[in-house]
Amino acid sequence: MYWNSFSEFLAMGSHGLYVWGSVGVMTVAMILEPVLLIKGQKELISRLKRQFRAERSEQRVGRNADRATPSQG
Amino acid sequence: MLKLVHAIISRDLRLAMRRRADIVSALFFFIIVVSLFPLGVGPEPELLRKLAPGVLWVAALLATMLSLPRLFADDHRDGTLEQLALAPQPLGLIVLGKVVAHWLVSGLPLALLAPVLGLQFDLSSDALWVLSSTLLIGTPALSGIGAIGAALTLGVRGGGVLLSLLVLPLYIPVLIFGAGAVDATVTGLGAQAHLSLLGALTLGGVFFAPWPTAAALRIALD
């Protein structure tokens, strides 16, 4: 291990702001990107499912109506 | 083959002559943009001489951009482009003809006008000559590369802004060598190397760009 103390590690020889600024932004970006992707995929899946369910129920209603009409007539 | 290119050029020139106002507007855009810079940075001749190559070249890039969206749009709208794409001749050659015609009505006038504007920036007569010849040599590449962007954005919403987003980064080498040649003359270094590299870019741009342009046009017509 190269560092003597934790505060020395944080200070980065007076370049702490620059080093941790890069580390921070890079970490945030690399966490945010997959999180947003997962969120987007979940939204897409639920949207598609809703759409499919709506289509299926429409079909069912249509079929029931077909079956219903001759008996009435 | 040459006949075809020639026919396309003369047709496009005839069409452009019917819309002379567009050409004149682009030229005045160039003049106004260039004239704004001294108003923005101050009239010191020393500073203006330093800025002149870059300002004139950037203004030339922007002025070229103005006429690019129209390069294929009119032919696309009236169906001519589809006819041309169905023709037995390679579409790339047709594009080459249109690129040359575009240069004749956009790049060439800029090159002829630039020395007059260079006077505003207190350029020496040597530098004015070099400025004019860099624009003469370099602007065909702008028309060639621009044609790719015009074909890619054909019929796409927000086409004009998108076109500049696609094309301007690709113009950077032309800008660097074009403005660099004038700068080298101003500072007393020779402009020879810049000019030859600019010529190479133009040759490459004019002869290779029509093929991706043709491919992009076919995609747009599908």
Place this chain on the structure above:
Amino acid sequence: MSNKQINWFKFASPQAFYPLAGRMIPWFWGLAAVFGIAGLYIGFLVAPTDAQQGEGYRIIFLHVPASWMSMFIYLVMAFWAGLGLAFNFRLSGMMASALAPTGALFAFLSLWTGALWGKPMWGAWWVWDARLTSELILLFLYVGFIALQSAIDDPRRADKAGAILALVGVVNVPIIYFSVKWWNTLHQGSSVSLTKSPSMAMTMLWGMLLCALACWMYAIAVALMRVRTIMLERERHTDWVRAELRELCEPAGGE
């Protein structure tokens, strides 16, 4: 068991690739984490300080991998684009559009970390150094690609137009880099060269390589995730997407 030959073209269809990608993603995340931890451990805890640049040099463990990845992803994107144009694979266009945002992100990160490195080293946030300038132009190229694809509604046309743009871009990148370098040497803005630090210690090199590998694995994982979303979106009218989603439905829906 005897017939072990894999038909690679089978995986070129979205239908087959979707579950395959789903199975691969956790592995790439795992590899990214392992390489990333190892690289950062070496880079930030083991590697000695740089004689010239002090501790600020540790930014290279982030900056160099980010720049490498931004350039490499552009090449990979152009490769997929070319493949898509040549063979008309549906998958390749999707891969190209899945890679672009990640490439743009790396280009941005490279500029960001470059600025934070430049401030203590050169005393300026931004220097018109050939590499930084080229990186900025690369970001412009990514932005152009993404903007073009999002402006075209028909995904097939968007793929093809994007492919042409990516190929034109990849031909132009060396020309742009050369011209920027030429411009830079003439104007002599900065005399300090970053990668010319003469004796890069072995530990530093290892740290950098491991970080670059981590970024690579990360890029693959994220691109696979994005390509799965794109596949679902584009193929939503097909049977396999319905089957896939109903399968996803089952644990929650019961019945």
